[in-house]
Structure formats: structure tokens, C-alpha cells
Amino acid sequence: MKGSICGRGYGLVRVISAVIILLAISAPVFSAKVTLSPDNWGLEEGRACIDCHEKSSPGLTHQWRESAHADANVNCLDCHHADAVDDDAMEHEGSIIATIVSPRDCARCHEAEYRESEGSVHSKALVKLEKKFPNLNDRVFGEEMTAAGCTQCHGSKIRVKGDGTLDPDTWPNSGIGRINPDGSRGSCSACHGRHGFSKAQARTPAACIRCHSGPESPDGEVYNSSQHGIMYSAHRDKMNLDSDEWVTGKDYSAAPTCVTCHMGAAPGLNATHDVGMRDAWRLNGPVSEKQYLVIFQDGDRRDLPASHAAPRRGTQLSRLDGSVGKVKAVATPGRRRKAMRRVCLECHSKGFAKGFMRQFDTVVKRYNEKYGKPAQAIMNALYEKKVLSPAPFDEPLEFSYWRLWHDEGTRARHGAAMGSPNSTWWEGMHLVAQNFYGTFLPLVRKTAGEELGNALIDQFVSGQDHHSWLRKSTQSNPGLGYGIGIPGDE
Numbered sequence: 001m002k003g004s005i006c007g008r009g010y011g012l013v014r015v016i017s018a019v020i021i022l023l024a025i026s027a028p029v030f031s032a033k034v035t036l037s038p039d040n041w042g043l044e045e046g047r048a049c050i051d052c053h054e055k056s057s058p059g060l061t062h063q064w065r066e067s068a069h070a071d072a073n074v075n076c077l078d079c080h081h082a083d084a085v086d087d088d089a090m091e092h093e094g095s096i097i098a099t100i101v102s103p104r105d106c107a108r109c110h111e112a113e114y115r116e117s118e119g120s121v122h123s124k125a126l127v128k129l130e131k132k133f134p135n136l137n138d139r140v141f142g143e144e145m146t147a148a149g150c151t152q153c154h155g156s157k158i159r160v161k162g163d164g165t166l167d168p169d170t171w172p173n174s175g176i177g178r179i180n181p182d183g184s185r186g187s188c189s190a191c192h193g194r195h196g197f198s199k200a201q202a203r204t205p206a207a208c209i210r211c212h213s214g215p216e217s218p219d220g221e222v223y224n225s226s227q228h229g230i231m232y233s234a235h236r237d238k239m240n241l242d243s244d245e246w247v248t249g250k251d252y253s254a255a256p257t258c259v260t261c262h263m264g265a266a267p268g269l270n271a272t273h274d275v276g277m278r279d280a281w282r283l284n285g286p287v288s289e290k291q292y293l294v295i296f297q298d299g300d301r302r303d304l305p306a307s308h309a310a311p312r313r314g315t316q317l318s319r320l321d322g323s324v325g326k327v328k329a330v331a332t333p334g335r336r337r338k339a340m341r342r343v344c345l346e347c348h349s350k351g352f353a354k355g356f357m358r359q360f361d362t363v364v365k366r367y368n369e370k371y372g373k374p375a376q377a378i379m380n381a382l383y384e385k386k387v388l389s390p391a392p393f394d395e396p397l398e399f400s401y402w403r404l405w406h407d408e409g410t411r412a413r414h415g416a417a418m419g420s421p422n423s424t425w426w427e428g429m430h431l432v433a434q435n436f437y438g439t440f441l442p443l444v445r446k447t448a449g450e451e452l453g454n455a456l457i458d459q460f461v462s463g464q465d466h467h468s469w470l471r472k473s474t475q476s477n478p479g480l481g482y483g484i485g486i487p488g489d490e
């Protein structure tokens with residue numbers, strides 16, 4: 001466990017508040033790190049793997065030789081060995097091995113990182129994908145894209161063939177919520193990269209943006225055009241990425257990376273493999289809501305919208321997969337935000353960090369009220385009245401709505417969260433507005449017919465103060481208007 005509060009002259013108040021945050025956020029979330037004992041590795045038969053693979057796959061073997069594992073004498077067989085009863089076990093040059101080294105295999109030596117990852121939103125990425133919009137890909141492209149597209153980021157469900165080899169429709173894959181043959185979720189190589197398994201590499205923004213780029217999660221673009229991304233690229237040599245400990249403000253201060261804010265240690269705040277812990281909102285989705293973080297007795301976690309009553313300790317709550325767990329602790333959105341702000345305070349003042357968060361929250365709330373909720377309400381009404389067929393993506397209006405919240409609205413919200421004015425406005429809210437007024441509302445009218453279309457627009461859009469500017473402009477010059485709020489909105 002990392003994140004000491006020693007080493008600098010903090011005021012008493014700061015130390016106390018740091019300790020409170022530590023207790024409030026970290027204590028239930030972190031489990032103790034197991035002690036690594038060299039008795040657990042260095043299997044003698046592993047030498048033969050190295051000797052032969054030095055010739056058959058020299059690049060791979062070289063990566064391993066340069067790694068912390070090789071330094072510590074953790075060899076190929078220590079990771080790849082399998083029990084004959086495992087689904088994916090195979091006989092290979094006199095040893096029983098498996099190609100997949102799952103997070104549970106790593107857990108033999110890295111229990112804390114395994115538990116944090118397994119409980120986190122990352123490990124649920126495939127489960128959610130299957131639950132939420134299963135038809136998008138099958139309809140608009142076809143199954144082949146699942147293997148090469150969605151699941152490369154979200155993770156595949158790995159299938160094993162009869163002889164222990166892996167089904168090429170599902171592997172290679174290092175998606176973040178991959179379901180492994182042993183039932184564990186995720187892939188540690190997603191960030192660490194084999195066979196170096198370096199923590200220095202995982203600390204760079206590049207480790208995240210393979211998946212966190214594009215409309216769904218445009219964090220690479222956002223970060224690179226923010227002050228932080230610019231400072232990082234200008235001062236990468238001062239980032240001390242190879243350091244054993246990597247505490248913000250102590251080991252480096254030139255710039256924050258994705259890891260600094262979402263996973264890294266700061267004085268009084270531990271590093272964590274639960275990437276979602278410090279996020280107060282759920283920024284994706286048609287409408288954003290703040291979220292509790294619920295921590296179950298066994299370490300599993302889930303988000304729960306803040307509109308629900310806060311679950312009490314010891315009560316039962318359903319998990320994402322439908323099973324039920326016992327609640328151990330709950331972090332409110334306010335506590336999650338406090339942990340995130342704790343990171344900022346190493347390099348900025350309290351007032352600055354609070355002011356920034358205020359600007360960000362305001363964008364999310366305005367997006368919700370002005371575009372997200374009205375568009376959602378209209379869509380729901382059209383499904384209810386059977387104007388739209390239940391199938392997603394078979395009507396132009398559905399694509400316009402999808403772009404509104406999934407592409408443009410998400411870009412705007414992520415841009416505001418992480419300081420890119422371009423993503424927030426030009427490529428974000430500016431496109432939301434163009435789409436909403438110029439495409440979405442006209443399509444509502446076209447799909448539903450003038451009468452119903454106008455009635456829905458009157459009910460959910462025209463009456464709102466947010467849209468009153470449009471009402472005024474159409475009154476003074478009806479020829480110019482988008483036709484909203486006419487007739488009879490005086």
C-alpha cells in the first residue's frame with residue numbers, strides 16, 4: 001500500500017483532512033498487499049522454456065529478460081503453468097501449461113491489485129456491453145466486428161477448444177472486461193503489456209488511450225489538447241515514470257497523467273486499481289446522474305444512481321450480474337469527488353480546484369436539462385405510442401438521438417471534466433445544439449407527424465426557459481425559425 005503523508009511539512013488541518021479522506025474512501029476499498037515470498041516461484045522446469053523460446057521467440061523472451069519479473073527470478077512456467085484439470089490446460093514440451101495467464105493467476109502474487117481490478121467498473125465492461133446495446137454491432141456491421149472492434153476494448157468471452165487451444169474468434173484479446181476460462185474478469189496485459197509488465201509504461205497516458213479515444217470515451221483527444229497533456233509532452237523527462245513509488249507532488253509534479261487523477265497515489269490517498277473510485281458522475285448515457293460507490297463484503301463494487309436511497313451497511317443489494325451481495329460500505333458522490341480533488345491540491349489551490357469542478361458540473365447539469373432529458377422524454381413517448389419500432393437503429397431519428405448523447409454529448413461532458421475547451425464546445429455542445437435544433441426536432445416532426453410532433457415539442461422543449469431564446473427569435477421573424485414553439489406559445 002502506498003501514499004504516505006510524511007516527507008513534507010503539512011499543516012495539521014491538512015493532515016487531519018487527509019486522514020479523514022483516507023479513512024473514508026480508502027479503508028474499505030483496499031485490501032492489504034500480500035507479502036511476496038521468493039519461495040513461491042523460480043520453478044526449476046521453467047529454465048527449459050527460456051532456453052528454447054530464446055530461439056523460437058527471441059523478442060518475447062528479451063522483453064521478459066528486461067522485466068522486474070526476470071530480476072526477481074519469476075520465470076515462464078511460474079506464470080504459464082496449469083493444472084491438468086483446467087479447461088485450457090495443454091501438454092507442451094513435457095509440461096502442463098496454459099496460454100492464458102488470467103488475473104487470478106497473477107493474484108497468486110499480486111492479490112491486492114487483483115481484488116481492486118476485479119471489483120472495478122473495468123472488469124464489468126463486457127457484462128455491460130452485452131446488457132446495454134446488444135444490437136448495435138450485429139445490425140450495422142456483423143459479428144466479425146465484435147471480435148476486431150467492440151471486444152478488443154471491452155473484452156471477449158474466451159472460448160477454449162477441445163484440445164485446450166483458444167478459439168480464434170475470441171482470442172487474441174486483451175479487452176478490459178474479458179471473461180477468462182477460469183471465470184475471472186479482465187486482462188492485466190491491457191495496461192501493463194507483456195512481457196515487460198512494467199508499471200512505468202502503465203503510468204503513461206498512452207496505456208489508456210487505445211480504448212479511451214473516439215466518441216464513446218474521447219479522453220485521449222481531450223487530454224492531449226488540455227493544459228495537462230501539453231505540460232506532459234513538454235516535460236515528460238521530469239515525470240520520474242520509473243520511480244518505485246509514484247506519489248503526486250512528492251515523486252513528480254510537472255503534470256498529471258490519466259493515472260495520476262484516476263488511479264495514482266497522492267499524500268493521504270492510496271493508489272488503486274479501481275479506476276472508477278474517484279468519479280462522482282456517470283458521464284456517459286443519455287442523461288448523467290451522480291453515483292454512489294457501493295462496496296460489497298467480498299470486495300466487489302457497483303455504482304448506484306444517487307436518486308436511489310443510499311443503501312445501508314449490512315443490507316442486501318443486487319449486483320450487475322443479478323446476484324445479490326451484502327453491502328459493506330458506501331461512498332457518496334461527494335466523497336468520491338473529494339478524493340479526486342485531493343489529487344488537484346498537490347499542484348493547485350483549493351479555490352482553483354473547486355472553481356474548476358463547479359464549471360464542469362454546470363456543463364453536465366445544463367446538458368441534462370436542456371438536451372438530454374427533453375430528447376429522452378420525446379424518444380420514450382414515441383416508443384410508447386409505437387411510432388418508433390422497438391428495434392434500435394432502424395429509424396433515422398434513432399441515429400440522430402444516438403449521436404446527440406453518445407457521440408456529441410459525451411464528448412462535451414468529458415471535455416468539461418478534463419479541461420479541453422475544444423471538446424467541450426466546438427466538437428461537443430456546439431454539435432449537440434446543431435443536431436438537436438437542426439436534425440433531431442425536425443425528424444421528430446417528420447416521424448411522428450406535425451400534430452403529435454408539435455405536441456411533444458411543446459410539452460418537453462418549447463415551454464423550457466432554456467429554449468426561450470428561440471421562441472423570441474421565431475416570434476420576431478417567423479420565417480427564420482426552426483418552427484419550435486409555434487403555434488400558440490405566447
Ligand code: HEC
Pocket residue numbers: 045046048049050052053056076077080081092093095097098099165166
Ligand atoms: C523445445 C522448445 C520449447 C520448449 C522447451 C518450450 N516451448 Fe513453448 N513453444 C515453442 C514453440 C516453437 C512454440 C510456437 C508454436 C507455434 O508457433 O504455434 C511455442 C508456443 C508456446 C506458447 C504459445 C501457445 C499458443 O497458444 O499460441 C506458450 C504460452 C509457450 N510456448 C510457453 C512455454 C512454456 C511456459 C514453456 C516451459 C514450460 C515452454 N513454452 C517450453 C517451443 C518450446
Ligand code: HEC
Pocket residue numbers: 049050053057060061064069074075076077078079080099100101102173174187189194195197
Ligand atoms: C508475469 C507472468 C508471465 C511470465 C513470467 C511470462 N508470461 Fe507469457 N504470457 C503472460 C500473459 C498475461 C500472456 C497473455 C495471454 C493472455 O492472457 O491473453 C502471455 C502470453 C504468452 C504467449 C502467447 C502470446 C504471444 O504473444 O504469442 C507466449 C508464447 C508466451 N506468453 C510465452 C512466454 C515465455 C516463453 C515466457 C518466459 C520467457 C513467458 N511467457 C513468461 C504472462 C507471463
Ligand code: HEC
Pocket residue numbers: 036040041068069072074078079101102103105106107108109110188189192197198199200
Ligand atoms: C509467482 C509470483 C508472480 C506472479 C505469478 C506474477 N508476478 Fe508480477 N511480480 C512478482 C515479483 C516478485 C515482482 C517484483 C517485485 C515487485 O516489484 O514488487 C513483480 C512485479 C510486478 C510488477 C511491477 C513491475 C515494475 O515495473 O516494477 C507488475 C506490474 C507485475 N508484477 C504484474 C504482474 C502481472 C500482470 C502478472 C500476471 C500476468 C504477474 N505480475 C504475475 C511476482 C509475480
Ligand code: HEC
Pocket residue numbers: 128129132133134136137149150151152153154210211212213214216217283284285
Ligand atoms: C476504442 C475502444 C472501444 C470500442 C471499439 C468500443 N467501446 Fe464501448 N466503451 C469504451 C470505453 C472506454 C467506455 C467507457 C466510457 C466511460 O465510462 O466514460 C465505453 C462504454 C460503453 C458502454 C457504456 C457502459 C456503461 O457503463 O454504461 C457501452 C454499453 C458500450 N461501450 C458498448 C459498446 C459496443 C456495443 C461497442 C461496439 C459496437 C463498443 N462499445 C465499442 C471503449 C470502446
Ligand code: HEC
Pocket residue numbers: 002103106107110113114117118187188189190191192199202203244245246259263264265271273275
Ligand atoms: C487500467 C490499467 C491497469 C490494469 C488493467 C492493471 N494495472 Fe497494474 N498498474 C497500473 C498502473 C498505472 C500502475 C502504477 C501505479 C502507480 O504506481 O501509480 C500499476 C501497478 C501495478 C503493480 C505494482 C504495484 C506496486 O506497488 O509497485 C502491480 C504488481 C500490478 N500493477 C499488477 C496488476 C495486476 C495483477 C493486474 C490485473 C489484475 C493489473 N495490474 C491490471 C495500471 C493497470
Ligand code: HEC
Pocket residue numbers: 121122124125126128152153154174175176190191202207208209210211212258259262263275276277279281282
Ligand atoms: C483495453 C481497454 C481499456 C484500457 C487499456 C483502459 N480502459 Fe478504462 N475503460 C474501458 C472500458 C470499456 C470502460 C467502460 C467500462 C464500463 O462502463 O463498464 C472503461 C472505464 C473507465 C473509467 C470510467 C469509470 C467510471 O466511473 O465509470 C475510467 C475513469 C477509466 N476507464 C480509466 C482508465 C485509465 C486511467 C486507464 C489507463 C491507465 C484505462 N482506463 C485503460 C476500457 C479500457
Ligand code: HEC
Pocket residue numbers: 205208209212217219220223228256257258259260261262278279280281282283284337340417418
Ligand atoms: C487532472 C485530472 C485528470 C486527468 C489528467 C484525466 N482525468 Fe479523466 N476525469 C477527471 C475528472 C475530474 C473526471 C470527472 C469525474 C466525475 O465524474 O466526477 C474525469 C472523467 C473521466 C472519465 C469518465 C468517468 C465518468 O465519470 O463517467 C473517463 C473514462 C476518464 N476520465 C478517463 C481518463 C483518461 C483515459 C485520461 C487520460 C487520457 C484521463 N481521464 C485524464 C480527471 C482527470
Ligand code: HEC
Pocket residue numbers: 227228231248249252253254255256260261340341343344345346347348353356357419
Ligand atoms: C502534478 C501536478 C498537477 C495536478 C495533480 C493537477 N494539475 Fe492542473 N495543471 C498543472 C499544470 C503544470 C498546469 C499548467 C500550468 C498552469 O496553467 O497552471 C495545470 C493547468 C490546469 C488548468 C488550466 C489552468 C488555466 O489557467 O487555464 C486547469 C483547469 C487544471 N489544471 C485543473 C486541474 C484539476 C481540476 C486537477 C485535479 C483533478 C488538476 N488540475 C491536477 C498541474 C497539475
